[in-house]
Amino acid sequence: MNWLSMTVGAIFLICLIVGFMRGAVKIIVSLAATVVTLVLVWFATPYAADALAKYTPLDDMIKSQVVTTMANAASAQLGGEDQSGMDADSVRRVLNATGVSEETLAQYGVSIDDIVNGNVTSSDLAQFGISGDLLDGLQGEEGTAMEDIITSAEIPRDLQISAIEGADLPDLFKSLLTENNNSEMYTRLGATTFAEYVGDFLAKLILNILAFLGTFILITIIIRAIVFALDIVSDLPVLGVLNRLAGGVIGLSGALIIVWTAFVVITLLYVTSFGKELYTMIETDNFLSVLYQYNPIMSLATMFR
DSSP, X not given: OOHHHXXXXXXXXXXXXXXXXXXXXXXXXXXXXXXXHHHHHHHHHHHHHHHXXXXXXXXXXXXXXXXXXXXXXXXXXXXXXXXXXXXXXXXXXXXXXXXXXXHHHHHTTOOHXXXXXXXXXXXXXXXXXXXXXXXXXXXXXXXXXXXXXXXXXXXOHHHHHHHHHHSSSOHHHHHHHHHTOSHHHHHHHTOOSHHHHHHHHHHHHHHHHHHHHHHHHHHHHHHHHHHHHHTTGGGSOOOHHHHXXXXXXXXXXXXXHHHHHHHHHHHHGGGSHHHHXXXXXXXXXXXXXXXXXXXXXXXXXXXXX
16 A cells, blocks of 8 residues: 555545535535536536647647657667667668668668668658658657657558557556547548657647646636535535435545546646656556546546547
Protein backbone atom coordinates (compact mmCIF):
# COMPACT_ATOMS: atom_id res chain seq x y z
CA MET A 1 0.00 0.00 0.00
CA ASN A 2 1.40 3.42 -1.00
CA TRP A 3 0.55 6.90 0.26
CA LEU A 4 -1.73 7.57 -2.72
CA SER A 5 -3.91 4.55 -1.91
CA MET A 6 -4.07 5.70 1.72
CA THR A 7 -5.10 9.17 0.55
CA VAL A 8 -7.85 7.68 -1.61
CA GLY A 9 -8.97 5.56 1.34
CA ALA A 10 -9.12 8.69 3.50
CA ILE A 11 -11.28 10.43 0.88
CA PHE A 12 -13.75 7.54 0.93
CA LEU A 13 -13.81 7.51 4.73
CA ILE A 14 -14.38 11.27 4.99
CA CYS A 15 -17.17 11.21 2.40
CA LEU A 16 -18.77 8.23 4.17
CA ILE A 17 -18.76 10.09 7.50
CA VAL A 18 -20.03 13.33 5.96
CA GLY A 19 -22.80 11.45 4.16
CA PHE A 20 -23.78 9.66 7.36
CA MET A 21 -23.85 12.89 9.38
CA ARG A 22 -25.84 14.86 6.82
CA GLY A 23 -28.21 12.08 5.81
CA ALA A 24 -29.40 10.96 2.39
CA VAL A 25 -31.98 13.72 1.94
CA LYS A 26 -29.35 16.45 2.22
CA ILE A 27 -26.40 14.69 0.61
CA ILE A 28 -28.48 13.71 -2.43
CA VAL A 29 -28.88 17.40 -3.25
CA SER A 30 -25.10 17.70 -3.52
CA LEU A 31 -24.92 14.55 -5.63
CA ALA A 32 -27.70 15.83 -7.90
CA ALA A 33 -25.81 19.11 -8.28
CA THR A 34 -22.74 17.11 -9.35
CA VAL A 35 -24.76 15.17 -11.93
CA VAL A 36 -26.18 18.41 -13.34
CA THR A 37 -22.64 19.78 -13.44
CA LEU A 38 -21.37 16.78 -15.43
CA VAL A 39 -24.22 17.09 -17.94
CA LEU A 40 -23.50 20.79 -18.48
CA VAL A 41 -19.77 20.08 -18.75
CA TRP A 42 -20.42 17.41 -21.38
CA PHE A 43 -22.20 19.97 -23.56
CA ALA A 44 -19.73 22.80 -22.90
CA THR A 45 -16.44 20.92 -23.33
CA PRO A 46 -16.27 20.92 -27.18
CA TYR A 47 -16.76 24.70 -27.27
CA ALA A 48 -14.16 25.26 -24.56
CA ALA A 49 -11.69 22.98 -26.36
CA ASP A 50 -12.20 24.87 -29.64
CA ALA A 51 -11.57 28.14 -27.81
CA LEU A 52 -8.33 26.79 -26.32
CA ALA A 53 -7.15 25.68 -29.76
CA LYS A 54 -8.08 29.00 -31.37
CA TYR A 55 -6.97 31.54 -28.79
CA THR A 56 -3.97 29.86 -27.11
CA PRO A 57 -0.68 28.39 -28.41
CA LEU A 58 -1.39 25.08 -26.66
CA ASP A 59 -2.36 23.26 -29.86
CA ASP A 60 0.95 23.94 -31.65
CA MET A 61 2.97 23.35 -28.49
CA ILE A 62 1.41 19.93 -27.95
CA LYS A 63 1.91 18.90 -31.59
CA SER A 64 5.58 19.91 -31.50
CA GLN A 65 6.19 17.96 -28.30
CA VAL A 66 4.35 14.94 -29.69
CA VAL A 67 6.56 14.82 -32.80
CA THR A 68 9.67 14.87 -30.62
CA THR A 69 8.29 12.15 -28.34
CA MET A 70 7.32 9.89 -31.24
CA ALA A 71 10.66 10.49 -32.99
CA ASN A 72 12.50 9.41 -29.84
CA ALA A 73 10.30 6.32 -29.56
CA ALA A 74 10.80 5.41 -33.23
CA SER A 75 14.55 5.92 -32.94
CA ALA A 76 14.67 3.71 -29.86
CA GLN A 77 12.69 0.99 -31.61
CA LEU A 78 15.21 1.05 -34.45
CA GLY A 79 18.07 0.77 -31.98
CA GLY A 80 19.59 4.10 -32.87
CA GLU A 81 19.09 6.19 -29.81
CA ASP A 82 22.81 6.43 -29.00
CA GLN A 83 24.17 7.15 -32.47
CA SER A 84 24.01 10.11 -34.76
CA GLY A 85 25.37 11.48 -38.02
CA MET A 86 25.85 10.06 -41.50
CA ASP A 87 26.98 6.46 -41.20
CA ALA A 88 25.79 3.20 -42.69
CA ASP A 89 23.78 2.16 -39.64
CA SER A 90 21.97 5.49 -39.31
CA VAL A 91 21.17 5.56 -43.04
CA ARG A 92 19.87 2.00 -42.88
CA ARG A 93 17.66 2.79 -39.88
CA VAL A 94 16.23 5.89 -41.52
CA LEU A 95 15.49 4.07 -44.77
CA ASN A 96 13.95 1.13 -42.92
CA ALA A 97 11.72 3.56 -41.05
CA THR A 98 10.24 4.70 -44.36
CA GLY A 99 9.91 1.20 -45.79
CA VAL A 100 12.81 1.56 -48.22
CA SER A 101 14.98 -1.56 -48.36
CA GLU A 102 18.50 -1.98 -49.68
CA GLU A 103 16.99 -4.11 -52.45
CA THR A 104 14.86 -1.13 -53.51
CA LEU A 105 17.96 1.06 -53.66
CA ALA A 106 19.78 -1.61 -55.65
CA GLN A 107 17.09 -1.45 -58.33
CA TYR A 108 18.26 2.10 -59.02
CA GLY A 109 21.94 1.20 -58.80
CA VAL A 110 22.33 2.86 -55.41
CA SER A 111 23.86 1.40 -52.25
CA ILE A 112 24.04 2.46 -48.62
CA ASP A 113 27.71 3.30 -49.12
CA ASP A 114 26.81 5.64 -51.99
CA ILE A 115 24.60 7.64 -49.63
CA VAL A 116 27.18 7.65 -46.83
CA ASN A 117 29.97 8.77 -49.18
CA GLY A 118 27.86 11.55 -50.64
CA ASN A 119 27.62 10.02 -54.12
CA VAL A 120 23.83 10.39 -54.02
CA THR A 121 22.04 13.68 -53.41
CA SER A 122 18.58 14.46 -52.10
CA SER A 123 17.42 15.28 -55.62
CA ASP A 124 18.70 11.90 -56.84
CA LEU A 125 16.64 10.12 -54.19
CA ALA A 126 13.62 12.23 -55.09
CA GLN A 127 13.89 11.02 -58.69
CA PHE A 128 13.66 7.46 -57.38
CA GLY A 129 10.47 8.33 -55.50
CA ILE A 130 12.26 8.52 -52.13
CA SER A 131 11.82 11.67 -50.06
CA GLY A 132 14.93 13.84 -50.21
CA ASP A 133 14.05 15.24 -46.79
CA LEU A 134 15.30 12.02 -45.26
CA LEU A 135 18.82 12.53 -46.57
CA ASP A 136 18.76 16.19 -45.54
CA GLY A 137 17.86 15.17 -42.00
CA LEU A 138 20.78 12.75 -41.85
CA GLN A 139 23.23 15.62 -42.26
CA GLY A 140 22.43 16.67 -38.67
CA GLU A 141 21.60 14.85 -35.48
CA GLU A 142 19.73 11.60 -35.78
CA GLY A 143 16.93 12.93 -33.60
CA THR A 144 16.40 15.61 -36.23
CA ALA A 145 16.51 13.01 -38.97
CA MET A 146 13.91 10.89 -37.23
CA GLU A 147 11.69 13.93 -36.69
CA ASP A 148 11.94 14.63 -40.43
CA ILE A 149 10.84 11.06 -41.11
CA ILE A 150 7.99 11.18 -38.64
CA THR A 151 6.82 14.51 -40.04
CA SER A 152 7.19 14.10 -43.79
CA ALA A 153 7.13 10.40 -44.60
CA GLU A 154 4.58 7.64 -44.27
CA ILE A 155 6.22 5.00 -42.11
CA PRO A 156 5.27 1.30 -42.08
CA ARG A 157 2.38 0.15 -39.92
CA ASP A 158 4.55 -2.05 -37.70
CA LEU A 159 6.84 0.87 -36.89
CA GLN A 160 3.81 3.05 -36.16
CA ILE A 161 2.65 0.51 -33.59
CA SER A 162 6.15 0.18 -32.14
CA ALA A 163 6.52 3.96 -31.91
CA ILE A 164 3.21 4.26 -30.07
CA GLU A 165 4.04 1.43 -27.67
CA GLY A 166 7.51 2.83 -27.01
CA ALA A 167 6.41 6.44 -26.54
CA ASP A 168 6.63 8.02 -23.10
CA LEU A 169 2.86 8.35 -22.76
CA PRO A 170 0.19 7.03 -20.37
CA ASP A 171 -1.13 3.61 -21.38
CA LEU A 172 -4.57 5.16 -21.89
CA PHE A 173 -3.19 7.51 -24.56
CA LYS A 174 -1.31 4.65 -26.24
CA SER A 175 -4.48 2.56 -26.33
CA LEU A 176 -6.53 5.40 -27.81
CA LEU A 177 -3.84 6.13 -30.42
CA THR A 178 -3.70 2.48 -31.48
CA GLU A 179 -7.48 2.03 -31.59
CA ASN A 180 -8.04 5.17 -33.67
CA ASN A 181 -5.10 4.74 -36.07
CA ASN A 182 -7.34 4.25 -39.10
CA SER A 183 -8.44 6.04 -42.26
CA GLU A 184 -11.72 7.20 -40.70
CA MET A 185 -9.93 9.12 -37.93
CA TYR A 186 -7.34 10.45 -40.39
CA THR A 187 -10.17 11.90 -42.47
CA ARG A 188 -11.91 13.30 -39.41
CA LEU A 189 -8.73 15.04 -38.27
CA GLY A 190 -7.67 16.07 -41.77
CA ALA A 191 -4.40 14.14 -41.35
CA THR A 192 -2.49 12.59 -44.25
CA THR A 193 0.52 11.10 -42.44
CA PHE A 194 1.09 9.20 -39.22
CA ALA A 195 2.80 12.23 -37.67
CA GLU A 196 -0.14 14.50 -38.45
CA TYR A 197 -2.53 11.93 -37.01
CA VAL A 198 -0.61 11.52 -33.75
CA GLY A 199 -0.07 15.26 -33.32
CA ASP A 200 -3.64 16.23 -34.14
CA PHE A 201 -5.17 13.39 -32.11
CA LEU A 202 -3.16 13.99 -28.94
CA ALA A 203 -3.54 17.76 -29.22
CA LYS A 204 -7.31 17.39 -29.47
CA LEU A 205 -7.36 14.80 -26.70
CA ILE A 206 -5.32 16.90 -24.26
CA LEU A 207 -7.24 20.07 -25.08
CA ASN A 208 -10.48 18.17 -24.48
CA ILE A 209 -9.25 17.06 -21.06
CA LEU A 210 -8.11 20.57 -20.15
CA ALA A 211 -11.42 22.02 -21.34
CA PHE A 212 -13.35 19.35 -19.41
CA LEU A 213 -11.50 20.07 -16.17
CA GLY A 214 -11.77 23.84 -16.61
CA THR A 215 -15.49 23.82 -17.31
CA PHE A 216 -16.05 21.27 -14.54
CA ILE A 217 -14.42 23.55 -11.96
CA LEU A 218 -16.21 26.66 -13.23
CA ILE A 219 -19.67 25.10 -13.41
CA THR A 220 -19.19 23.39 -10.04
CA ILE A 221 -18.49 26.76 -8.43
CA ILE A 222 -21.56 28.30 -10.09
CA ILE A 223 -23.92 25.43 -9.17
CA ARG A 224 -22.67 25.26 -5.58
CA ALA A 225 -23.03 29.03 -5.24
CA ILE A 226 -26.64 28.81 -6.43
CA VAL A 227 -27.44 25.99 -3.99
CA PHE A 228 -25.81 27.92 -1.16
CA ALA A 229 -27.52 31.20 -2.08
CA LEU A 230 -30.95 29.59 -2.20
CA ASP A 231 -30.23 27.91 1.15
CA ILE A 232 -31.80 24.71 -0.17
CA VAL A 233 -29.90 22.17 1.93
CA SER A 234 -30.43 23.74 5.36
CA ASP A 235 -34.22 23.52 5.01
CA LEU A 236 -34.16 19.78 4.36
CA PRO A 237 -34.83 17.39 7.26
CA VAL A 238 -32.56 14.68 8.65
CA LEU A 239 -34.74 11.64 9.29
CA GLY A 240 -33.59 8.63 11.29
CA VAL A 241 -30.86 6.03 11.06
CA LEU A 242 -31.86 4.67 7.64
CA ASN A 243 -31.58 8.14 6.17
CA ARG A 244 -28.10 8.50 7.65
CA LEU A 245 -27.00 5.06 6.40
CA ALA A 246 -28.26 5.89 2.93
CA GLY A 247 -26.39 9.19 3.22
CA GLY A 248 -23.18 7.27 3.90
CA VAL A 249 -23.67 5.18 0.76
CA ILE A 250 -24.37 8.27 -1.33
CA GLY A 251 -21.31 9.89 0.24
CA LEU A 252 -19.20 7.03 -1.12
CA SER A 253 -20.57 7.81 -4.59
CA GLY A 254 -19.38 11.37 -4.16
CA ALA A 255 -15.95 10.07 -3.15
CA LEU A 256 -15.80 8.06 -6.37
CA ILE A 257 -16.42 11.19 -8.43
CA ILE A 258 -13.67 13.03 -6.55
CA VAL A 259 -11.16 10.20 -7.08
CA TRP A 260 -12.08 9.71 -10.74
CA THR A 261 -11.62 13.43 -11.38
CA ALA A 262 -8.27 13.38 -9.57
CA PHE A 263 -7.14 10.51 -11.82
CA VAL A 264 -7.88 12.67 -14.89
CA VAL A 265 -5.60 15.36 -13.45
CA ILE A 266 -2.88 12.77 -12.72
CA THR A 267 -3.02 11.58 -16.32
CA LEU A 268 -2.39 15.12 -17.53
CA LEU A 269 0.51 15.44 -15.08
CA TYR A 270 2.21 12.36 -16.56
CA VAL A 271 4.72 14.61 -18.36
CA THR A 272 6.12 15.61 -14.95
CA SER A 273 8.19 13.43 -12.62
CA PHE A 274 5.57 13.85 -9.88
CA GLY A 275 2.80 12.81 -12.27
CA LYS A 276 4.72 9.70 -13.35
CA GLU A 277 5.27 8.79 -9.70
CA LEU A 278 1.53 9.05 -9.02
CA TYR A 279 0.73 7.11 -12.19
CA THR A 280 3.11 4.32 -11.14
CA MET A 281 1.42 4.15 -7.73
CA ILE A 282 -1.92 3.67 -9.48
CA GLU A 283 -0.56 0.93 -11.74
CA THR A 284 1.03 -1.00 -8.87
CA ASP A 285 -2.03 -0.92 -6.59
CA ASN A 286 -4.82 -3.35 -7.51
CA PHE A 287 -7.61 -1.23 -6.03
CA LEU A 288 -6.42 2.03 -7.61
CA SER A 289 -5.80 0.40 -10.99
CA VAL A 290 -9.38 -0.90 -11.07
CA LEU A 291 -10.72 2.57 -10.22
CA TYR A 292 -8.51 4.05 -12.95
CA GLN A 293 -9.54 1.49 -15.56
CA TYR A 294 -13.28 1.87 -14.93
CA ASN A 295 -13.42 5.65 -14.85
CA PRO A 296 -16.50 7.21 -16.51
CA ILE A 297 -15.16 10.71 -15.83
CA MET A 298 -12.07 9.86 -17.89
CA SER A 299 -14.31 8.48 -20.64
CA LEU A 300 -16.25 11.76 -20.75
CA ALA A 301 -13.06 13.83 -20.77
CA THR A 302 -11.46 11.83 -23.61
CA MET A 303 -14.59 11.46 -25.75
CA PHE A 304 -14.24 12.75 -29.32
CA ARG A 305 -17.25 14.67 -30.62
